[in-house]
Amino acid sequence: MSMPKLSLRGVKKSFGPLEVCKNISIDIQPSELICLIGGSGSGKSTLLRCINLLDPIDDGEILLDGVDISLPGYDPNPVRRKIGMVFQSFNLFPHMTVLENIKLAPMKVKGMSSAEITSQAQELLERFGLSDKADVYPDRLSGGQQQRAAIVRALAMEPEIMLLDEVTSALDPELVGEVLDVIRQLKTQGMTLMLATHEMSFAREVADRVCFLDDGKLLEIAPPEKMFTAPEHARTRQFLQRVLHRERLQ
Amino acid sequence: MSTDTNTARGKSPARGLTRRQVYERKAKQKSLIIAAVSLAAVVILIYIIVPLAPGWEGVKRSFFNWAVLTKTFPKMLSAFVLDLQLFFIAAPLIFALALIIALMRNVTSAALYPLRLFAIVYIDVLRSIPVILTIYLIGFGIPGLGLLPPYNSPYIWGTVALVLAYSAYIAEVFRTGIESIHESQRSAARSLGLSETSMMRYVVLPQAIRRVVPTLVNFLVALLKDVALLSFIGPVELLRQAGVYKSLFANFTPYVGAALIFLCATIPAIRFADYLMAKQNAERSR
Amino acid sequence: MKRTLTTLAAILLASAATANECSTGNTLTADTLTIATGNPAYYPWVIDDAPESGNGFEAAVAYAIAGKMGYDNAHVAWVRTSFDGAIQPGAKNFDFNLQQFSILPERAEVIDFSAPYYTTTKAVVVTTANGKDMTPATLSGMKGLKFGAGAGLSAATFLESAVQPMASTLLYDDVANTTAALQANQVDAVIFDLPTALFVTGVQMDNGKIIGQFPTDVNDSPDHFGLVLAKNSPLTACVDAALSALQADGTMATIEDKWLASGAGVPVIDMSK
Numbered sequence A: 001m002s003m004p005k006l007s008l009r010g011v012k013k014s015f016g017p018l019e020v021c022k023n024i025s026i027d028i029q030p031s032e033l034i035c036l037i038g039g040s041g042s043g044k045s046t047l048l049r050c051i052n053l054l055d056p057i058d059d060g061e062i063l064l065d066g067v068d069i070s071l072p073g074y075d076p077n078p079v080r081r082k083i084g085m086v087f088q089s090f091n092l093f094p095h096m097t098v099l100e101n102i103k104l105a106p107m108k109v110k111g112m113s114s115a116e117i118t119s120q121a122q123e124l125l126e127r128f129g130l131s132d133k134a135d136v137y138p139d140r141l142s143g144g145q146q147q148r149a150a151i152v153r154a155l156a157m158e159p160e161i162m163l164l165d166e167v168t169s170a171l172d173p174e175l176v177g178e179v180l181d182v183i184r185q186l187k188t189q190g191m192t193l194m195l196a197t198h199e200m201s202f203a204r205e206v207a208d209r210v211c212f213l214d215d216g217k218l219l220e221i222a223p224p225e226k227m228f229t230a231p232e233h234a235r236t237r238q239f240l241q242r243v244l245h246r247e248r249l250q
Numbered sequence B: 001m002s003t004d005t006n007t008a009r010g011k012s013p014a015r016g017l018t019r020r021q022v023y024e025r026k027a028k029q030k031s032l033i034i035a036a037v038s039l040a041a042v043v044i045l046i047y048i049i050v051p052l053a054p055g056w057e058g059v060k061r062s063f064f065n066w067a068v069l070t071k072t073f074p075k076m077l078s079a080f081v082l083d084l085q086l087f088f089i090a091a092p093l094i095f096a097l098a099l100i101i102a103l104m105r106n107v108t109s110a111a112l113y114p115l116r117l118f119a120i121v122y123i124d125v126l127r128s129i130p131v132i133l134t135i136y137l138i139g140f141g142i143p144g145l146g147l148l149p150p151y152n153s154p155y156i157w158g159t160v161a162l163v164l165a166y167s168a169y170i171a172e173v174f175r176t177g178i179e180s181i182h183e184s185q186r187s188a189a190r191s192l193g194l195s196e197t198s199m200m201r202y203v204v205l206p207q208a209i210r211r212v213v214p215t216l217v218n219f220l221v222a223l224l225k226d227v228a229l230l231s232f233i234g235p236v237e238l239l240r241q242a243g244v245y246k247s248l249f250a251n252f253t254p255y256v257g258a259a260l261i262f263l264c265a266t267i268p269a270i271r272f273a274d275y276l277m278a279k280q281n282a283e284r285s286r
Numbered sequence C: 001m002k003r004t005l006t007t008l009a010a011i012l013l014a015s016a017a018t019a020n021e022c023s024t025g026n027t028l029t030a031d032t033l034t035i036a037t038g039n040p041a042y043y044p045w046v047i048d049d050a051p052e053s054g055n056g057f058e059a060a061v062a063y064a065i066a067g068k069m070g071y072d073n074a075h076v077a078w079v080r081t082s083f084d085g086a087i088q089p090g091a092k093n094f095d096f097n098l099q100q101f102s103i104l105p106e107r108a109e110v111i112d113f114s115a116p117y118y119t120t121t122k123a124v125v126v127t128t129a130n131g132k133d134m135t136p137a138t139l140s141g142m143k144g145l146k147f148g149a150g151a152g153l154s155a156a157t158f159l160e161s162a163v164q165p166m167a168s169t170l171l172y173d174d175v176a177n178t179t180a181a182l183q184a185n186q187v188d189a190v191i192f193d194l195p196t197a198l199f200v201t202g203v204q205m206d207n208g209k210i211i212g213q214f215p216t217d218v219n220d221s222p223d224h225f226g227l228v229l230a231k232n233s234p235l236t237a238c239v240d241a242a243l244s245a246l247q248a249d250g251t252m253a254t255i256e257d258k259w260l261a262s263g264a265g266v267p268v269i270d271m272s273k
Ligand SMILES: Nc1ncnc2c1ncn2[C@@H]1O[C@H](COP(=O)(O)OP(=O)(O)O)[C@@H](O)[C@H]1O
Pocket: A015, A018, A020, A038, A039, A040, A041, A042, A043, A044, A045, A046, A047
């Protein structure tokens, strides 16, 4: 196997007395799609934020292409150029149009010219079915459109890894599909992806491996068929039963 | 036949208004009439009752003296130009300084802690001192240190005092604005690789400032009125000019004239602030 | 015994009343003359802010007028008012008020003035430190100065009509602030009435100097100080009568000599140059 794109080694993170990530280790290969599942509060968001260097970890290391990016004092901004992140609640900037949202970082961070990035942004918007929304402010978009725009905004920085944190959780059910389509597209293009999700059937469909987080511990890593049919831990089974039951009811 | 049913269901045949629109229009007309009638009643009552007071003739002569007003008004208007000049010089300086102080107040890195401490002390001290005292102390005190003309001018130091006092208030306004921007906006900006400075400049500040504009307009109104305080250290602006005329004519009408001038200048601004506030509320509840 | 006291009181009252028919029944309080001064009242007009002592020019003038009107010192009451308090509409809380009110025709429309009890010129004060110590003082020299003055003291209007200085005049609330501005070099020169100027340069400032007084034949100069009374007060005539009697018998001149420094040596500004 080639060098992992991203490696977590014994990552620990606490908020005061509360241990949120307990010694988490995992290697992620280039173009791999990892799904993080687990109950609410199990630490999925925190783990993704740590990888994006939004929250500093307390112990352990995070290696990007073999380089430790979690060293205290390491400049986070070059790392964030390579690792894009999209959040659960829509973090589009409300005072900018969709196009301005997309152009901001490439212009200010990469120093791209407005013309350069505009044509690139138009292409992305087209690809994700948003070409007529370029000059619209976020509050005029549906939730699904906003989330797709947020993904496009992250993609415009041409990241090597995308972290998606429950990007469909805040959406009306009929809008979930269009966002999941976008993720499928990204996978097809060979993007390395890590997503926290509650969409179990989607995880089963697209994930290369599924990670079950329980109370800050990475309890189980397995390919989806194994995770969803024959999980090793009783805790995993319990969790899956609960959510799959709910999913069937819907 | 079908149009008839339509009408019955609520389409006004004349204008094609819905039943709701017709109802609302009538209700609005009615409330307008009631408001106009009651306002007229109050005005008429004041107009009749106040002159019945035994001292009315004296008050009229001393406060509402047409002859004095017409004699003093032109010069007071030109004195108000000085207020406006001082205002338009002070306001941008205030905003710039307030923004710097608010940003200093917001720094988180330990190395820059002295800046933060300075901002805290600055805001606390200047907000605790009445503006007029700041003007006295700086406007008289600093030139007294032995500065030579023109650097000891009360115009300069009075303006400096106003800028210091108001920037402390407005820095707090900016700070609340900055803090009202949700953490997720910062996370989103950071995750895109924006530096702290870019994040502030392009993401946080534009939203924060937009949010506090109504408050800022209110402070601008207060500032325009407080420019008059500079008269205590020498400049003959509207309030002082009115005082001179009051003393010359032994009559308070110039003060009423000054009040009118301030009213004309500030009421539009106040209405504008209200309008902005209402607009923001509407946007937020959408 | 009791009856003798009552009789005595009646006689005293009668004597007070007969002393000046003019004011009887017209004072604020029967048998008492209520006189107002500033708050605070300044040297040399009232010494130590204590008009009851009779010390200071205006305090002495007030008691002299009261005496002529038939009120001995025990029948004089003092109150304090600001300038605004003196001119506000409504009943006054004084019979007359003296705090260097200049007699101006505009003011006379809302208040009564007595005849002048003192006439003075306006004087220009500089500091010897600021290099504006120009002697002899001339009109053209004055035009180049940046002036400061008290806002209540008709000086602003006077400067505008008589001098027309190039720089706009700065105005202050009181003598102390005006002097402070001069000492801080924020103005080149300040204008006071001559007695105040003599006091300020003689007592308050180390380096103050009067460079000249304006001649008596320019606009609004000299300043005539008058007592202020309510508009159409019946007392105005009584006060005027008392004043002219005091002037005739030389009392006014004596009081002036006693309380006001002589401005005899102060040069007159040459308005022709
Ligand atoms: N900034 C923070 N400060 C304190 N506690 C936090 C913070 N962020 C998350 N937590 C806590 O950490 C735990 C894990 O949260 P999170 O990572 O959001 O879980 P998940 O995304 O799996 O629902 C929760 O108990 C949460 O309350």
